[in-house]
Amino acid sequence: MSDWQPSATLTRLQARAEVMQRIRAFFAARGVLEVETPSLCAAGVTDVHLQAFTTHLHMPGKQQGQQLFLQTSPEYAMKRLLCAGSGPIFQLFRAYRNEEAGRHHNPEFTLLEWYRPGFDHRQLISEVDALMQHVLACPGAEIFTYQQVFVDHVGVDPLCADIEALRDVAMQRGHGDVAENETDKDTLLQLLFCMEVEPRIGQQAPCFVTHFPASQAALARIDEQDPRTARRFELYYKGMELANGFHELADADEQQARFEQDNQQRQRLGLPQVPLDHYLLDALRSGLPDCAGVALGVDRLVMLACGAREIKEVLSFSYHNA
Amino acid sequence: MANYSTNEFKAGLKIMLDGEPCNILENEYVKPGKGQAFNRVKIRKLISNKVLEKTFKSGDSVEGADVLDTELAYLYNDGEFFHFMNNETFEQIAADEKAVGDAVKWLVENDTCTLTLWNGSPIAVTPPNFVELEITETDPGLKGDTAGTGGKPATLATGAVVRVPLFVQTGEVIKVDTRSGEYVSRAQK
Numbered sequence: 001m002s003d004w005q006p007s008a009t010l011t012r013l014q015a016r017a018e019v020m021q022r023i024r025a026f027f028a029a030r031g032v033l034e035v036e037t038p039s040l041c042a043a044g045v046t047d048v049h050l051q052a053f054t055t056h057l058h059m060p061g062k063q064q065g066q067q068l069f070l071q072t073s074p075e076y077a078m079k080r081l082l083c084a085g086s087g088p089i090f091q092l093f094r095a096y097r098n099e100e101a102g103r104h105h106n107p108e109f110t111l112l113e114w115y116r117p118g119f120d121h122r123q124l125i126s127e128v129d130a131l132m133q134h135v136l137a138c139p140g141a142e143i144f145t146y147q148q149v150f151v152d153h154v155g156v157d158p159l160c161a162d163i164e165a166l167r168d169v170a171m172q173r174g175h176g177d178v179a180e181n182e183t184d185k186d187t188l189l190q191l192l193f194c195m196e197v198e199p200r201i202g203q204q205a206p207c208f209v210t211h212f213p214a215s216q217a218a219l220a221r222i223d224e225q226d227p228r229t230a231r232r233f234e235l236y237y238k239g240m241e242l243a244n245g246f247h248e249l250a251d252a253d254e255q256q257a258r259f260e261q262d263n264q265q266r267q268r269l270g271l272p273q274v275p276l277d278h279y280l281l282d283a284l285r286s287g288l289p290d291c292a293g294v295a296l297g298v299d300r301l302v303m304l305a306c307g308a309r310e311i312k313e314v315l316s317f318s319y320h321n322a
Numbered sequence: 323m324a325n326y327s328t329n330e331f332k333a334g335l336k337i338m339l340d341g342e343p344c345n346i347l348e349n350e351y352v353k354p355g356k357g358q359a360f361n362r363v364k365i366r367k368l369i370s371n372k373v374l375e376k377t378f379k380s381g382d383s384v385e386g387a388d389v390l391d392t393e394l395a396y397l398y399n400d401g402e403f404f405h406f407m408n409n410e411t412f413e414q415i416a417a418d419e420k421a422v423g424d425a426v427k428w429l430v431e432n433d434t435c436t437l438t439l440w441n442g443s444p445i446a447v448t449p450p451n452f453v454e455l456e457i458t459e460t461d462p463g464l465k466g467d468t469a470g471t472g473g474k475p476a477t478l479a480t481g482a483v484v485r486v487p488l489f490v491q492t493g494e495v496i497k498v499d500t501r502s503g504e505y506v507s508r509a510q511k
Binding site: 047049099100101102103104105174175177178186187190191193194195198216218234241243244 | 350351352355356360377378380
């Protein structure tokens with residue numbers, strides 16, 4: 001029998017539409033401009049843990065197609081808009097990631113991404129908290145530093161501990177298969193965070209975790225008061241990772257250096273090299289306003305709004321029968 | 323045997339772990355906002371029968387286990403080994419006491435059992451869901467009693483003990499559910 005029926009019930013699709021409307025109303029009331037940016041771009045993401053879908057554009061008269069990357073997030077294009085003086089902007093973006101599907105993952109999904117010139121990470125956290133309450137009518141959020149939740153739930157200080165200490169605690173907690181031969185400190189931190197911290201935070205109220213280790217800064221700026229940490233935050237609620245935000249890195253040279261480091265690590269891991277986004281780097285050189293930005297998983301937000309257990313329950317068609 | 327990457331993990335896949343064949347019961351993909359993804363896997367070890375949870379880095383691969391379920395008819399026990407036969411090829415396989423385990427009390431001649439073979443050798447025997455066995459010993463029931471009360475213990479031809487209704491007597495053949503070890507009915511003649 002053909003499996004043509006939608007993955008979500010009609011009620012869930014209505015709940016989804018309502019969440020979208022609430023999001024748009026929230027930003028309209030705050031004077032944040034809705035924008036749309038391209039899904040297909042000449043450059044992709046260098047992050048070694050993100051794999052983009054690629055395709056080729058075949059122009060008449062050209063023998064070889066041009067390689068294009070389906071965007072894993074609208075971050076680079078939105079920053080170019082900010083550099084061009086857009087002011088505060090938001091986008092409901094269909095993102096594509098070439099990775100495993102699961103209870104909380106579908107290869108294409110909807111991201112809400114927004115940027116606030118003049119905000120730092122703290123001000124943006126307050127706004128994310130307000131949006132959560134506006135959409136879910138949930139309690140106000142709790143805020144902890146990464147160091148604090150790690151000490152509370154793992155019993156080790158993530159900023160001071162060496163690899164051996166992290167490996168020991170991972171093995172005690174039953175993650176020896178991964179930990180035993182692991183030589184990368186961040187992988188051990190991510191293992192312990194995923195398995196031991198995430199399931200224990202944000203159960204009653206949304207929980208923000210701030211000041212991730214500088215080695216996991218991604219596109220966040222390093223904190224001046226504690227340079228071991230970056231001004232990056234994540235939001236967790238009821239067992240799901242919902243959002244990732246930064247007080248944005250504006251330094252083009254540092255951004256380029258991080259991209260190049262990613263590509264070197266890609267080479268070591270046998271992953272394809274990704275062309276750097278020179279449009280973004282040029283835009284940063286012309287000047288990114290001091291700003292904070294965040295990306296929030298809309299499908300997961302809808303799951304929370306209607307009590308769904310799996311992401312496919314809020315998608316018209318999950319990849320299984322897309 | 324082929325290697326399997328974590329993205330091929332699913333319930334029912336047989337893999338090798340700590341030198342023992344295992345069956346994957348559940349697989350969950352876990353990924354932090356940024357960084358390394360993991361697979362949290364619930365596994366049953368097929369020899370020790372232990373259930374445990376394991377974590378893998380997504381993209382890692384694990385050796386597959388050459389595990390195969392096959393349907394064979396039970397023939398006889400020679401005191402040391404239990405002999406089974408493929409009714410189509412007449413090929414015979416002998417399983418030891420360890421592989422047979424608790425199934426020993428449900429083995430009836432000519433019944434079709436499921437043998438789990440690892441590298442060709444039996445590691446587990448699953449009896450049919452229902453078997454028919456003769457009662458060799460049970461107390462005589464009280465007259466006029468019908469089904470429904472607590473019943474009484476009855477010893478079967480294989481040595482298994484099940485609770486039966488009071489009206490069932492020694493020498494009768496009864497049908498038993500091997501998964502729960504419970505009496506179902508008198509056997510149909």
